[in-house]
Amino acid sequence: MRNFRCRAGEIDLVAAEGAYLIFAEVKYRGGEGCGRGAEAVTDRKQYQISKTALCYLARHGISPDTPCRFDVITVDGGQIRHVRDAFPLHPACR
Numbered sequence: 482m483r484n485f486r487c488r489a490g491e492i493d494l495v496a497a498e499g500a501y502l503i504f505a506e507v508k509y510r511g512g513e514g515c516g517r518g519a520e521a522v523t524d525r526k527q528y529q530i531s532k533t534a535l536c537y538l539a540r541h542g543i544s545p546d547t548p549c550r551f552d553v554i555t556v557d558g559g560q561i562r563h564v565r566d567a568f569p570l571h572p573a574c575r
Contacts, residue, residue: 487540490533494554502543504534505552506567519555522567527551531571 482496494505508521530551538545553567
């Protein structure tokens with residue numbers, strides 16, 4: 482696992498599970514004052530993550546047909562939640 486950064490943006494974690502390449506966004510909230518972590522993964526953020534994932538594939542010579550998954554990991558007040566396949570590749574990136 483590691484992160485990835487390019488001009489399009491940053492992905493917190495890139496990992497592999499079986500045939501899947503996983504791009505994960507991690508959101509931490511110490512308290513309820515700023516809302517829940519998952520609320521921060523808006524449509525705009527999903528678009529940015531999708532663009533960055535495509536940049537990752539291109540930079541590493543990985544086929545865009547490789548099965549990919551977008552996960553969200555939240556830490557809200559000490560409670561950890563992992564949402565597998567939280568969203569698809571953004572439609573604007575297809």
